Amino acid sequence: MFKRLRRLRINENLRALVQETNLSPSDFIYPLFVKEGEGIKTEVASMPGVFQMSLDEILKECEYIQSIGLKSIILFAVPDVKDSVGSECLCDESIISRTIKAIKEKFPTMFVVTDLCFCEYTDHGHCGILDPKTETVDNDKTLEISALQAIVHAKAGADMIAPSGMMDGIIETLRETLDENGFENLPIMAYSTKFASAYY
Numbered sequence: 181m182f183k184r185l186r187r188l189r190i191n192e193n194l195r196a197l198v199q200e201t202n203l204s205p206s207d208f209i210y211p212l213f214v215k216e217g218e219g220i221k222t223e224v225a226s227m228p229g230v231f232q233m234s235l236d237e238i239l240k241e242c243e244y245i246q247s248i249g250l251k252s253i254i255l256f257a258v259p260d261v262k263d264s265v266g267s268e269c270l271c272d273e274s275i276i277s278r279t280i281k282a283i284k285e286k287f288p289t290m291f292v293v294t295d296l297c298f299c300e301y302t303d304h305g306h307c308g309i310l311d312p313k314t315e316t317v318d319n320d321k322t323l324e325i326s327a328l329q330a331i332v333h334a335k336a337g338a339d340m341i342a343p344s345g346m347m348d349g350i351i352e353t354l355r356e357t358l359d360e361n362g363f364e365n366l367p368i369m370a371y372s373t374k375f376a377s378a379y380y
């Protein structure tokens with residue numbers, strides 16, 4: 181006896197119905213790394229083809245990626261100023277805030293996901309506030325400032341927040357904060373989504 185799998189391959193419409201995975205440009209989220217300055221497009225040595233760009237270059241890149249059918253980006257910021265608690269990302273004039281606003285103004289339909297963490301903004305490079313006694317990250321103090329950072333992103337117009345700092349209770353904290361501040365429709369992206377992708 182032969183299996184008659186040809187039945188399911190015989191017609192183009194049927195093949196489309198039974199195919200397992202269909203990737204299209206709208207399935208992808210394009211990472212963008214913004215830094216202060218103008219006319220800057222610096223390749224990241226460890227990631228060929230990935231660039232740190234100033235805002236003007238980010239806007240040019242958005243125009244290009246929209247022209248090839250990509251609809252979503254994830255924003256990472258590379259600030260000039262760092263301190264022990266990552267103050268830069270906690271104000272409305274932060275580089276990520278200005279970038280979100282500029283992108284949404286020029287490309288209103290672009291879906292802007294934001295990376296939420298502190299390691300890029302702290303002078304010690306850890307993902308939150310350090311406990312001076314143990315010299316490890318103070319989980320609960322970091323939750324407090326993570327909530328503040330989420331509000332900065334939300335107010336600037338982010339469409340989804342992707343927390344990469346793995347604090348215990350981060351999702352509950354962000355969800356409650358967003359809901360209490362009128363952003364109950366703003367989704368949070370689990371980082372497991374990123375890790376599940378073979379493109380990450």
Ligand SMILES: [Zn+2]
Pocket residue numbers: 297298299300306307344345
């Ligand atoms: Zn981090």
